[in-house]
Amino acid sequence: MPADQQTVLDEILLSDLYNDPYPIYRRLRAQAPVAWVPAANRYLVTRYDDIVHLERNPEIFSANEHGSLMTRIMGHTLLRKDGDAHRRERAAAEAPMRPRTVKHHWLPLFQRNADDLIDEFAGDGTADLFQQFAGPLAARNLALVLGLRDALDTDMQRWSQAMMDGGGNYADDPVVWQRADTAAAEIDDAVYAAVRHARRQPDESVISAMVHAPDPLTIDEIRANVKVFVGGGLNEPRDSICVATWAVLTHPTIRAEVEADPARWRAVFEEAIRWVAPIGMYPREVTRTVELGGVTLEPGSRIGVCLGSANRDETVFERPDEFDINRANKAHIAFGGGPHFCLGTWVARAQVAQVALPTLFRRLPGLRLSDTEEVRLGGWVFRGLLNLPVSWTV
Numbered sequence: 015m016p017a018d019q020q021t022v023l024d025e026i027l028l029s030d031l032y033n034d035p036y037p038i039y040r041r042l043r044a045q046a047p048v049a050w051v052p053a054a055n056r057y058l059v060t061r062y063d064d065i066v067h068l069e070r071n072p073e074i075f076s077a078n079e080h081g082s083l084m085t086r087i088m089g090h091t092l093l094r095k096d097g098d099a100h101r102r103e104r105a106a107a108e109a110p111m112r113p114r115t116v117k118h119h120w121l122p123l124f125q126r127n128a129d130d131l132i133d134e135f136a137g138d139g140t141a142d143l144f145q146q147f148a149g150p151l152a153a154r155n156l157a158l159v160l161g162l163r164d165a166l167d168t169d170m171q172r173w174s175q176a177m178m179d180g181g182g183n184y185a186d187d188p189v190v191w192q193r194a195d196t197a198a199a200e201i202d203d204a205v206y207a208a209v210r211h212a213r214r215q216p217d218e219s220v221i222s223a224m225v226h227a228p229d230p231l232t233i234d235e236i237r238a239n240v241k242v243f244v245g246g247g248l249n250e251p252r253d254s255i256c257v258a259t260w261a262v263l264t265h266p267t268i269r270a271e272v273e274a275d276p277a278r279w280r281a282v283f284e285e286a287i288r289w290v291a292p293i294g295m296y297p298r299e300v301t302r303t304v305e306l307g308g309v310t311l312e313p314g315s316r317i318g319v320c321l322g323s324a325n326r327d328e329t330v331f332e333r334p335d336e337f338d339i340n341r342a343n344k345a346h347i348a349f350g351g352g353p354h355f356c357l358g359t360w361v362a363r364a365q366v367a368q369v370a371l372p373t374l375f376r377r378l379p380g381l382r383l384s385d386t387e388e389v390r391l392g393g394w395v396f397r398g399l400l401n402l403p404v405s406w407t408v
């Protein structure tokens with residue numbers, strides 16, 4: 015690589031990626047689609063086609079990253095396993111996530127949760143939907159799906175944040191480890207109680223499915239995998255609810271279209287997660303010498319798979335920075351690809367596209383952005399709104 019180009023890569027700061035990764039991704043896609051970025055301590059892969067290719071070759075691009083901080087916090091979860099070991103654990107968790115179960119069992123419960131939360135603030139005329147709706151709704155729905163019967167919304171949100179912060183604690187901050195360890199111990203207690211309950215009384219939950227699977231998971235496997243659900247099944251629905259709501263509030267023609275035809279909420283959801291992928295980057299590790307995007311990667315090379323960039327690849331999506339629910343139907347990859355393709359896609363679609371978005375716009379007449387506070391966005395590993403202040407007519 016030319017020296018001046020490496021200098022440009024040396025100058026990429028994590029804080030710039032956090033604030034707005036998209037101009038950086040655009041440059042990387044054009045000039046260095048597989049780029050060693052020192053600040054990230056890995057090669058960032060930014061083109062759509064390269065990501066699709068690596069997900070089709072999981073034996074070369076392994077999910078089992080050595081020295082994974084996520085594994086340190088959670089134990090060895092299905093998300094960091096390959097091949098048969100991964101398939102076995104995934105199969106044990108699959109039944110509650112199937113479209114039929116979601117439609118007949120979870121959907122009415124998600125609707126009840128959304129209505130209960132909106133009941134609490136509908137009379138106020140103003141709210142921060144991030145704090146008062148999207149976060150608690152995603153937490154409550156996830157606790158239900160997992161079978162963590164006594165977990166409070168606040169517990170779930172604190173645990174989830176602690177798992178994510180621990181998994182990204184490259185600065186080795188002892189306070190972050192402490193919080194993650196405390197959360198992990200509390201999740202373990204909740205899991206033990208849920209497993210005892212599921213043994214006596216099987217139900218539709220993920221924990222019950224893991225206990226009663228044809229090839230049941232051990233208690234250690236359940237403890238680890240529940241943590242990956244807690245760390246990975248809350249912020250994405252929350253962030254997609256906020257980004258989609260914000261997008262509709264700032265695009266009046268789309269708002270008119272979707273209010274006239276509620277079936278279009280599904281397109282709003284899919285476009286929202288293309289536009290701002292809630293999981294912007296995830297890791298892989300190279301197992302043998304391979305060429306990708308013109309770069310030779312040696313075994314042990316650490317990769318950052320930048321979904322946030324692939325979803326804005328101009329060779330795949332026209333006008334990629336625009337939010338447009340009528341764009342030509344190209345598949346976004348916000349749910350990943352390959353063997354680790356998101357297990358919670360139907361749970362996410364149901365709670366966001368079928369429940370949260372239509373219910374908000376139906377129950378809060380004249381919903382609009384509040385003019386008292388700016389909407390803030392942040393993140394590149396996980397990206398979303400940090401607040402969503404709104405008002406409506408009461």
Ligand code: HEM
Pocket residue numbers: 092093094104156159242243246247248250251254287291292293296297321348349350351353354355356357358359361362
């Ligand atoms: C908008 C919502 C969501 C998005 C965009 C999303 C995105 C993703 C992505 C990109 C992956 C792959 C990560 C990797 O390969 O490293 C993934 C995996 C996973 N997701 Fe989601 N997710 C969402 C919602 C959910 C929900 C609601 C749940 C649980 C109820 C969930 C559970 C999981 C699990 C268990 C995996 C690991 C699958 C495996 O390793 O086989 N996700 N998700």
